[in-house]
Amino acid sequence: MAKKPVKYYVVDAFTDSAFKGNPAAVCLLEEDKNDYWFQSVAAEFNISETCYLTSIHGTSIPRFGLRWFTPVSEVNLCGHATLAAAQTLFSTGLVDNNVIEFVTLSGILTAKKIPASNVTSAQNDEAKDTFYIELDFPADPIAESNSDDTSLISEALNGASIIDIKRTKNGDDLLVVVSSGKNVTEVEPQLDVIGKIAGRGVIVTGIAPSESGFDFYSRYFCPKFGINEDPVCGSAHCSLATYWSKKLGKCDLNAYQASARGGAINIHLDEQKQRVFLRGKAITVMEGCILV
CATH class of the missing domain: 3.10.310.10 (Diaminopimelate Epimerase; Chain A, domain 1)
Known part of the structure; x- marks a missing residue:
């Protein structure tokens, strides 16, 4: 049986300009793949992170399994690829919600879509319809x-x-x-x-x-x-x-x-809860299919 192509997007994270920030490949999985395939695809992209999303059904808040791979290894936590994953889901209409939960090796992480007007940033926002994504991550002492x-x-x-x-x-x-x-x-x-x-x-x-x-x-x-x-x-x-x-x-x-x-x-640090809220923008720069 022929393999189903895997849809992917390449997203530049923590920027609103193409070819700036940090690129991540976001792969949308509809069927199981093994770790060898994950690592091989990440090596083929050869950018700092490639991540893989798997939909988890039956939850009130949209929830996805999320794994991150560098060109040589799986990692326990990655901020920019999580931002890229959330950007992909929000911007393509794959989720109809302002909050997404990711099940990861670092526990359940959330991404929230927030209007640019709600963020105090060193960079000016020209477009009123732009949005930031806020990631809720564990603080690292x-x-x-x-x-x-x-x-x-x-x-x-x-x-x-x-x-x-x-x-x-x-x-x-x-x-x-x-x-x-x-x-x-x-x-x-x-x-x-x-x-x-x-x-x-x-x-x-x-x-x-x-x-x-x-x-x-x-x-x-x-x-x-x-x-x-x-x-x-x-x-x-x-x-x-x-x-x-x-x-x-x-x-x-x-x-x-x-x-x-x-x-x-x-950044906002909640010292009492030991959580860090990272806010940034992202822009999708390419999309395609993995055929193997």
Whole structure:
């Protein structure tokens, strides 16, 4: 029997401009596939994340199974691909609701469609009919780093002006604070050295320039998972929100990921519930079918 083609969309997340932000492939499944197929398709797309949606019936709120794969591995949590999945479902009319639930390896995550007028952002909204998507994610606590690799970290960031090093508890990333947002943009990562550092990846962050309208800048490097630099990493902001909220003394933050593609995230931290609400836009840039 011939295999049914799998519909997919490629969505640029945390941006309202095509070919900016972070691209994710969203695949809509109507029948079961095995993990080998998932990983092979993700390797074929060869972008930071490919995700797979499976409809779950019989719930009052639209619910979907959601899995995320980098070109080399499945991951437990991905912000930008979740945003891309929600954008696909909202914009194509596949759901007739303003809230979607995703069943994931990190539990049930929700995505909510909210009008742009309800969001305070560093970026101006020109179109009145545009909307943001709000993701409800678990906060990632910050811990002291026990790493003895300070010199290795400095080498990995090519001598960047490091002022603090922390570790994220859930993501097992190093969070490296540098002297300024400008320093973040100037970092020249030595990926082979980053690959030798214990943990998953390295988040580099610094206070944003006062004239930028943002609170902080960041970049994220994760060569161990086949992502040399993730253009805009939603899950990294679950720890960045925890760090900068305490540092700046506020729960509402505007963040900019200063990769070559760049992207903006509006953040609210609910410290009591230990939840991070990530708000961003997304734009669908292509669609097609997987034939095998």
